Amino acid sequence: MALTAVLRLPARALLRPWALLRGVALGRTEAAAGIRNGARRFGSQHVLVEPAAAAGVAVMKLRNPPVNSLSLELLTELVISLEKLENDKVFRGVILTSDCPSVFSSGLDLRELCGRNPARYAEFWKAVQEMWLRFYLSNLVLVAAINGACPAGGCLLSLTCDYRVLADNPKYLMGLNETLLGIVAPFWFKDSIMNTIGHRATEQALQLGSLLPPAEALQVGMVDQVVPEDQLLSTALSVMAKWLAVPDHARQLTKSMIRQATADRLLKQRDADIQNFVSFISKDAIQKSLQTYLEKLKQKKG
Numbered sequence: 001m002a003l004t005a006v007l008r009l010p011a012r013a014l015l016r017p018w019a020l021l022r023g024v025a026l027g028r029t030e031a032a033a034g035i036r037n038g039a040r041r042f043g044s045q046h047v048l049v050e051p052a053a054a055a056g057v058a059v060m061k062l063r064n065p066p067v068n069s070l071s072l073e074l075l076t077e078l079v080i081s082l083e084k085l086e087n088d089k090v091f092r093g094v095i096l097t098s099d100c101p102s103v104f105s106s107g108l109d110l111r112e113l114c115g116r117n118p119a120r121y122a123e124f125w126k127a128v129q130e131m132w133l134r135f136y137l138s139n140l141v142l143v144a145a146i147n148g149a150c151p152a153g154g155c156l157l158s159l160t161c162d163y164r165v166l167a168d169n170p171k172y173l174m175g176l177n178e179t180l181l182g183i184v185a186p187f188w189f190k191d192s193i194m195n196t197i198g199h200r201a202t203e204q205a206l207q208l209g210s211l212l213p214p215a216e217a218l219q220v221g222m223v224d225q226v227v228p229e230d231q232l233l234s235t236a237l238s239v240m241a242k243w244l245a246v247p248d249h250a251r252q253l254t255k256s257m258i259r260q261a262t263a264d265r266l267l268k269q270r271d272a273d274i275q276n277f278v279s280f281i282s283k284d285a286i287q288k289s290l291q292t293y294l295e296k297l298k299q300k301k302g
């Protein structure tokens with residue numbers, strides 16, 4: 001960033017060196033535009049973060065076109081962006097949404113699950129674990145504004161949030177559909193959904209790999225609200241206002257009391273979970289099933 005541009009920055013940006021780094025990542029024009037509007041805006045290649053109209057609230061947008069598949073890069077950038085917001089005392093809540101049309105996130109990037117070597121699988125899985133742990137245990141209030149399809153890992157990401165609002169569109173299917181790919185959702189995916197929709201509903205949803213349309217997702221409790229698409233952000237902001245009316249320390253301790261035990265199950269066996277993943281995903285039969293699924297997805301268009 002040129003010295004003249006630095007000098008034009010407001011004092012509060014200079015007090016936060018990472019705010020300058022964001023500017024570098026965004027490119028000078030975009031960063032400067034954000035600051036000129038009085039709004040601090042930052043981002044990385046795949047995650048855009050901008051302050052919402054409400055004080056203390058940031059909107060975090062996934063932007064890994066075309067379908068926000070959760071690649072190693074996107075997972076890493078999500079964790080870094082959340083950490084930056086947690087370290088910036090200005091922010092108390094985050095609205096998580098998508099910058100890609102009609103898809104919130106297509107789940108884990110299938111290209112990360114096929115044809116890679118064991119070391120890369122291990123690195124990728126560590127990043128999936130890290131994303132889940134950091135979002136699930138975040139001190140901030142996280143509200144998911146789900147503006148598109150939300151299968152598998154995308155659903156998992158939304159389940160880390162404190163509240164989910166889904167836009168009412170029959171194409172916006174949501175759920176943990178791993179079994180339909182011939183793979184198995186690990187225990188902490190299962191814990192996330194079971195803590196949200198309960199034991200019986202999980203037995204069905206997880207074994208069947210159900211992808212639910214909005215009305216059914218609401219009925220089973222996978223989301224807390226379904227609203228017309230043009231009201232998604234305003235609803236997320238109203239929900240956020242309600243959650244932010246509670247004193248942070250009391251809410252944070254309560255959240256941790258409810259969620260820590262679930263997170264500890266993974267924390268106690270992170271390495272074993274990575275080894276399980278690597279040996280499972282490396283099996284010929286699993287690779288074949290994933291390749292077939294990926295090819296079907298590609299052929300869908302033709």
Ligand SMILES: CCCCCCCCCCC/C=C/C(=O)SCCNC(=O)CCNC(=O)[C@H](O)C(C)(C)COP(=O)(O)OP(=O)(O)OC[C@H]1O[C@@H](n2cnc3c(N)ncnc32)[C@H](O)[C@@H]1OP(=O)(O)O
Pocket residue numbers: 066067069070102103105106107108109110111149151152153154177178181183184185186276277280281294297298299300301
């Ligand atoms: C004993 C126990 C041990 C346990 C050990 C662990 C086991 C492993 C656990 C792994 C858990 C996995 C979790 C996952 O998240 S797997 C990913 C599952 N995701 C899906 O099934 C969704 C697939 N995608 C779709 O259904 C559609 O793409 C979607 C509805 C999201 C959007 O549809 P749309 O029509 O808008 O777009 P297209 O389908 O045309 O897709 C556009 C291009 O994007 C590619 N694509 C789609 N999804 C993915 C993906 N997840 N990863 C990579 N690429 C993806 C698609 O192929 C198109 O590509 P092309 O343009 O090249 O054709």
